Structure formats: C-alpha cells, structure tokens
Amino acid sequence: VNQSSEQIIINSERLKQDFEALAEIGITAGGGVHRPALSEADLQARRWFQGRALSSGLEARVDPAGNVSAYLPCAAPGAPALLLGSHLDSVPDGGRFDGALGVLAALEVLRVVKEWGITLPVNLEAIDFTDEEGTLVGLLGSSALAGRLTPNDLLSPRGGRDALLEGLDRAGLSEAGLLEARRPPAALAGYLELHIEQGPRLWRAGVQLGVVTAIVGIASYELTYTGRADHAGTTPMDERADAALGAAAFTLATRRLVTEAFPECVANVGRLALAPGAFNIVPAEARLALECRAPEAAAFERLKAALTALARTEADRFGLGLKIETLGEHAPAPLSPAAKGAIIEAAEALGLSYLPLASGAGHDAQSLAGICPAGMLFIPSVAGASHSPREFSEWVDCENGAQALLGAALRLAASL
Ligand code: GLV
Ligand code: MN
Ligand code: MN
Numbered sequence: 001v002n003q004s005s006e007q008i009i010i011n012s013e014r015l016k017q018d019f020e021a022l023a024e025i026g027i028t029a030g031g032g033v034h035r036p037a038l039s040e041a042d043l044q045a046r047r048w049f050q051g052r053a054l055s056s057g058l059e060a061r062v063d064p065a066g067n068v069s070a071y072l073p074c075a076a077p078g079a080p081a082l083l084l085g086s087h088l089d090s091v092p093d094g095g096r097f098d099g100a101l102g103v104l105a106a107l108e109v110l111r112v113v114k115e116w117g118i119t120l121p122v123n124l125e126a127i128d129f130t131d132e133e134g135t136l137v138g139l140l141g142s143s144a145l146a147g148r149l150t151p152n153d154l155l156s157p158r159g160g161r162d163a164l165l166e167g168l169d170r171a172g173l174s175e176a177g178l179l180e181a182r183r184p185p186a187a188l189a190g191y192l193e194l195h196i197e198q199g200p201r202l203w204r205a206g207v208q209l210g211v212v213t214a215i216v217g218i219a220s221y222e223l224t225y226t227g228r229a230d231h232a233g234t235t236p237m238d239e240r241a242d243a244a245l246g247a248a249a250f251t252l253a254t255r256r257l258v259t260e261a262f263p264e265c266v267a268n269v270g271r272l273a274l275a276p277g278a279f280n281i282v283p284a285e286a287r288l289a290l291e292c293r294a295p296e297a298a299a300f301e302r303l304k305a306a307l308t309a310l311a312r313t314e315a316d317r318f319g320l321g322l323k324i325e326t327l328g329e330h331a332p333a334p335l336s337p338a339a340k341g342a343i344i345e346a347a348e349a350l351g352l353s354y355l356p357l358a359s360g361a362g363h364d365a366q367s368l369a370g371i372c373p374a375g376m377l378f379i380p381s382v383a384g385a386s387h388s389p390r391e392f393s394e395w396v397d398c399e400n401g402a403q404a405l406l407g408a409a410l411r412l413a414a415s416l
Contacts, residue, residue: 006349008116010406012399015108018052019398022088022104023096032389033096037089037131037140038066038167045088049103049128056111058126064177065144066130072110073123080189081123082413084109084405087132087141087364094133095391097381097398102194103128105402109409120413122189129364130173134220136164138328140178142367147182154178158220158289158327188372189416191365192339194405195376196393198361200384208400209354210378211343215366216293216359217300217332223250223311226321229276229284240282241319244274247286250314254290257310258303265303266360267292295358296332333366339375339412346407352400361386373412377404 025048026033026041035041046068050060053070061069069085086102106126113124130141137157143149154175157164168174197203202210227241251269258267271289292307294300308324315322340356347354359376368374379401382392 006407008112008118008406010108010112010399010402012402014111015104015399015402016395018104018107019096019100022048022100026090028093028389030093030389031096032093032391033090034093035088035090036092036135037133038136038171040170042089043171046128049088049107052107053126056107057114058110063145063181064173065141065181066171066173067141067145067181068128070107070110070126071123072114072125074120076121079122080187081125082189082409083125083127083191083368084193084409085125085127085129085191085364086193086195088128089131089133089135091133091135091387093389094387095385095389097196097391097393098198098386099132099195101196101393101398101401105194105398105405108402109406112406118410120410122413122416124409132364134328134362135159136167138218138220139330139362139364139367141181142364144178144181145183146367146371148367149178151175151179153328156325156327185371188368190336190339190373190412191368191375192405192408192412193363193365193376194401195363195378196381196386196391197378198381198384198386200381201357202355202378202380203382203384205355207355208352208379208397209347209404210357211340211347211354212335212359212365212376212378213340213356214295214332214334214358215363215369215376216295216361217297217330218291218293218362219300219304219329220327221290222325222327223288223290224323225286225315226323227282227284227318230282232280232282235282242282243286243320244283245318246314246320246322247272247288249317250288250311253310253314254307257306261306262294262299262303264296265292265294265299267303267307293360294332300332330362330366333369335365335369335375336373338373338415339408342408342411342415343375343377343404345411346404349407350400350404352404375408377401377408
C-alpha cells in the first residue's frame with residue numbers, strides 16, 4: 001500500500017462505541033468507573049477486550065503477567081512487536097478515559113491496519129497492562145514485561161501483600177508467572193501510548209496534542225508515627241505522646257518543603273489512619289501513605305532524602321517513634337527521540353497543534369523506556385480533571401489522538 005498514512009482514517013464511530021461499552025463496566029453513580037486492578041470489574045473489562053479483539057479478526061493473547069493483547073502478526077518470521085496500549089484498570093471511582101482511551105485507540109489502529117491491508121515489518125500488539133494504577137503494585141504488567149520486576153517488589157507492595165495474592169488468585173495468575181513474563185528487548189520494536197493529559201496545560205493553551213518528553217519518578221512510602229495511648233480527658237496536654245501530631249505536622253511541613261524547595265516536584269499524603277481511633281484515647285499510632293514525584297533523577301534523590309529527614313524532624317519534635325517503609329519506586333524516565341520524532345511528524349502531517357511536555361502522572365511507558373523506543377501522546381483533559389469521575393475529554397480530541405497514534409505507529413514501524 002502506497003497511501004500516505006494521513007489518507008488512512010480511523011473509524012471514529014466504532015472507537016466511540018467501544019469506548020462507551022467499556023465505560024459501562026464498573027460504572028459508578030457519578031458516571032466514572034471503579035475497576036481496581038484484578039477486581040471482578042477489571043477482569044470483566046479484560047474479557048470484554050479479548051472478545052473485541054477476536055470479533056475484529058485479531059488474535060487475543062494473555063501473557064504470564066496477565067497483560068491482555070489484541071495481536072496482528074506480520075508476514076516476516078521472527079519480527080519484533082510494536083506495542084501500542086495503556087491499561088484497563090482504574091483508580092477507585094476513577095474516570096472513564098484514563099487508560100481506557102489508550103487501549104481502545106490501539107485496538108482501533110490494529111483494525112485499520114488490517115482492513116487497509118497495510119504491510120508492516122513488525123507485528124502489532126494492542127496491549128492492556130496489568131495493574132498500571134498501583135492499587136496492587138503499580139506498573140506491574142509493564143515492569144514484568146520489561147524485565148524490571150523483582151521478587152522484592154512483590155513482598156511489600158503499595159496495596160499490601162494479601163490484596164496482591166488475592167488479585168492474582170482471582171485472575172488465575174501467579175508470582176512465578178509475573179517474574180517470567182519478561183520479553184527480550186529484541187522482541188520489542190517499540191511502545192506508543194495515547195493518554196489523556198490528566199492536567200490542565202493543553203486545555204488551557206488550546207493545543208491539540210502533547211508530545212511527552214519524560215515521565216516523573218514516583219516513590220511510595222508508609223510512615224508510622226508511634227506515641228502512647230492515654231486517657232484523652234485526664235492526661236495533661238504537655239504529657240502526651242500524640243501520634244496524630246507528628247502526622248499532621250509532617251503533612252503540613254511537606255507542603256511547605258515541596259512548594260519552597262522543589263518547585264518541579266509534588267508530594268501527597270493520600271491516607272491517614274489513627275489508632276486505636278477513638279474520641280477519648282490519645283492516638284498511639286498514625287500511619288500515612290506518602291507518595292512523592294520528580295521529573296528528573298537528581299531532584300528525585302534530593303526530594304526523597306529531604307522528605308525522610310523531615311519525617312524524622314517532626315517525630316523528634318513531638319517525642320514520637322517513626323518507622324519508614326518503602327512500598328515501591330519507579331525511576332523518572334526520559335522518552336525516546338525516535339518515538340517523539342514519529343509523533344511530531346504525525347501531528348504535523350495531520351495539521352494538529354502540539355506541545356512538548358513532561359508527564360506528572362505515571363505511565364506504563366516508563367517501564368518500557370530505555371528497553372525499546374517508547375513514546376507517549378497526550379490529548380487535552382477538560383479543566384485538567386483526572387482520577388475522578390469528573391475526568392473528561394472532548395471526543396474530537398480523542399479521535400485526533402487515535403489518528404495521531406496511527407500516524408506515529410506507521411512512521412515508527414517504517415523507521416525500524
Ligand atoms: C497513575 O495514573 C498515577 O500517576 O498514579
Ligand atoms: Mn493512566
Ligand atoms: Mn491513572
């Protein structure tokens with residue numbers, strides 16, 4: 001086929017129907033979706049995706065990490081696969097677009113390539129990566145596929161070990177399988193992911209596409225402040241070892257530290273639990289779920305060290321014990337110049353405006369970066385809302401994104 005890739009058009013109506021059908025799976029009262037990794041809803045979404053692959057005349061595959069793919073083989077024996085994809089799992093009560101758009105746009109690209117009879121030197125694979133969101137581990141399927149997953153990552157994951165084992169059991173997966181899911185880099189021609197921006201920059205700038213330059217590093221911790229349970233009515237205020245004070249002071253000080261000393265970075269205390277947890281008992285223990293993110297390696301190291309030191313300062317201030325456990329870490333990842341180039345050429349050929357930007361959200365592309373040419377395209381998120389049922393992108397932007405994904409995939413494939 002000699003058509004230039006701009007003459008090859010995705011089927012927007014078909015993509016939209018898929019998008020709406022998928023959004024019904026795990027739908028919530030506020031119009032979002034609740035599909036935590038390997039929950040019943042997530043498993044249902046994965047079965048639905050396999051069905052869509054088969055009814056589109058594609059192969060459906062599942063690897064030992066539970067990554068589900070639609071697969072379009074090329075004629076060349078032993079050719080590597082160009083992966084296109086994202087994830088079907090969601091955060092608790094999340095939005096309909098995060099992850100879902102990227103998987104469905106990838107599926108649409110495969111269907112169009114098949115229908116147009118385009119010959120490529122690579123196999124095409126539209127992949128749904130297991131547990132991107134970190135309900136269990138985070139970037140689980142993509143780390144496994146990239147060969148970055150270690151047994152240690154599975155011992156004390158973010159979501160707790162029991163939840164991981166239950167999820168694997170529900171899905172018919174195993175830890176051994178996860179650790180064997182690595183594919184040799186020579187089998188990977190590249191990875192492209194279409195995603196919503198999840199922040200307000202493109203939307204505010206009125207720009208149609210983001211060409212992602214790098215993805216933030218993310219570190220997750222559980223901090224436990226320990227004090228002493230005492231009678232809340234009779235213990236003098238200055239004689240208490242109140243674990244809640246350490247947690248509260250740390251939360252406020254974190255905001256100050258990051259705003260003043262790390263303007264490129266962010267940190268979040270996303271869960272705080274006090275024990276025993278009664279009106280009339282001074283808290284003996286406070287557990288915090290802490291996450292911090294930085295776009296670049298040196299700042300990431302400094303940020304982690306500064307937050308750890310800050311946690312200790314606040315423990316000392318209130319006479320508390322402190323335990324810090326690391327529950328997972330993903331390094332900041334610059335994306336591939338070849339992939340960025342393919343995306344920019346596709347955007348220009350389609351007449352779409354674009355902006356280079358770094359991603360503050362984590363993505364499976366960061367697992368693949370450095371292993372094969374990995375790149376990402378963003379489309380605008382209305383008002384920047386994400387990880388919420390308020391998440392929304394205009395359909396025309398979804399359609400443009402899918403068309404640009406197709407253009408970038410054909411260019412990257414041709415350049416290999
Ligand atoms: C995933 O979306 C994350 O950035 O936490
Ligand atoms: Mn996502
Ligand atoms: Mn997300």
